[in-house]
Amino acid sequence: MSSLVIKDLHVEIEGKEILKGVNLTINTDEIHAIMGPNGTGKSTLASAIMGHPKYEVTSGTVTLDGEDVLEMEVDERAQAGLFLAMQYPSEITGVTNADFLRSAINSRREEGDEIPLMKFIRDLDKKMDLLEMDQEMAQRYLNEGFSGGEKKRNEILQLMMIQPKFAILDEIDSGLDIDALKVVSKGINEMRSENFGCLIITHYQRLLNYITPDHVHVMMQGRVVKSGGPELAQKLESEGYDWIKEELGIEDETVGQA
């Protein structure tokens, strides 16, 4: 079993503190969901764990099986087993989706032991089928001109091809219609195993209708303010967030807003 442990994490962007002491432990074979209204620090948590250049960790720790993640370069974090499905993936012109994926897979293998082309193509075809992606997407330039939905599917395709230990899915459901949501969920559920842990960041409960989380957390004011089981998500769906704010005496749940 592997564990991703976040302890008292404080993060700033451009001098403004967004995370004010996040604590969270995710093990493989677990799916966690972080919910919360806009502006409460959810995406910042995701970006800080992956090492986004704009986010500065001012204190606290993130460890993966005891290894200090914050000391690692972004590619080393990925090599150690972390994956972030991004809310706004970059477009990279001139680099085909397939070439990019092969580079990503081969970066985890020794020189001289690159993935055989035929095996790569077979895997890719199979996973694209499962995600109901057109085969020609493999030869298109990475995310260039992709619709919002295509980008999301492409993030999940990468997840499935790379097979990390831990995935963080940053609002993978935003902008998806119900059919696309089902397809994306199918991909994520396919990943579920005792060697895989997942942190799903979302505003909405509807994604959790298709992917049942083991743990649900609510973030407000840059902290995890409440944790529970899947029933917490149900309650948030029917009652909203106000009861939590009331319970905790929070007036403005956002953080770092002007």
Add this chain to the structure above:
Amino acid sequence: MVTVETNSKMTEQDVRSFSASNNEPDWFTELRVNALAAAEELPLPKPDKTKIANWNFTDFPVHNTESEPFASLEDLPAEVKALVGTEQKNVYIQRNNTPAFTKLSEELSGKGVILTDIFTAVREHSELVEKYFMSEGVKRDEHKLTALHAALLNGGVFLYVPKNVVIEDPVQVVFLHDNEEASLFNHVLLAADRNSQVTYVENYISTVPHAKGLANIITEVIAEDNAKVTYGAVDVLAEGFTSYVNRRGLARRDASIEWALGLMSDSDTISENTTLLVGDNSVGDTKSVVVGRGNQKQNFTTQVIHWGKNSDGQILKHGVMKDSSSSIFNGIGKIEHGATKANAEQESRVLMLSERARGDANPILLIDEDDVTAGHAASVGRVDPLQLYYLMSRGISRQEAERLVIHGFLAPVVNVMPIEGVKKQLTEVIERKVR
């Protein structure tokens, strides 16, 4: 290798005797002599934003060199063999100033296609050459360098595609530079007659690390009514040359000229690529990519000039600058009065890999007609840190991520190179230069 001349300043007598030694017709000898006189008087060209007054465009060690020709494609040096497939049907290879190998399929020669070195062309196809050579494309008296080129021409190729002939396989040309003394006053003359089609691919390649001579290279492409010319080029000339490279096309009614230029030379270079859209509905599409390194100074002017109604001009140029290299990218879309419904688009992007490198993208639109469309995009910047973050977040190292972004940036030309060996070589050259 034999060096036949030793003086650097060419006199009229030198030019006359060189012309005579090639058995050139009188009109060509006179053209050379007149051009030599004109070169004395004419000023240098004025590439925008690059001062070239102190560049050496006139002194060179020898005017002509003789090299051993190649008996077959099997005898080519490895660097050239990698470019030319053995199954290539239509090839011209020049070694320094010597026509070294020519092959044209019987099928094409039967249809009247001409592929031959420029000397033979001047002798044996004098009328055709006279019709097209430095008349409507590049004028011999444009400036000192065009005049000098006409006077001292010492190599090149002539390709003529007769009316209604469609050449399916690309015609391949390699200019091999393996004598550091050699200078290349090289002329490529490509005439595609009405309704014809051809794809032409050329390489300038140095296999010596250093050059002592000049490169004064002119290409003229004439696309007659409804002709379609695709022109690919990869220049990999050695450091030490002072290079003037002028590739110009003229497209008549319904004709199209598409350029894909990989400008990878290590020399200081003034490059001009102009497409003259004289005919209605003509199309000019220019894609060029550049990598600058070391202390290289370069200026790339790409122009499309519209006279034809409903003519379409596209310019794309992507440059990567590293070390202390410096490049100016001028893109000019010019629409003349009367060219109604013309469309002029351009995109210039420069990627800086070093603090010391310099790159300027200057998009210029000159429009003298109301009923047209035009647009431009230009940018100069570093590799986007968010792109690197994205790629690295998948496990790709920073170095490999940069490599992917750079290759992607230069892909528009690499991907359209019509000959596999040339595409591969261009990729390898880029790899080597940006490393």
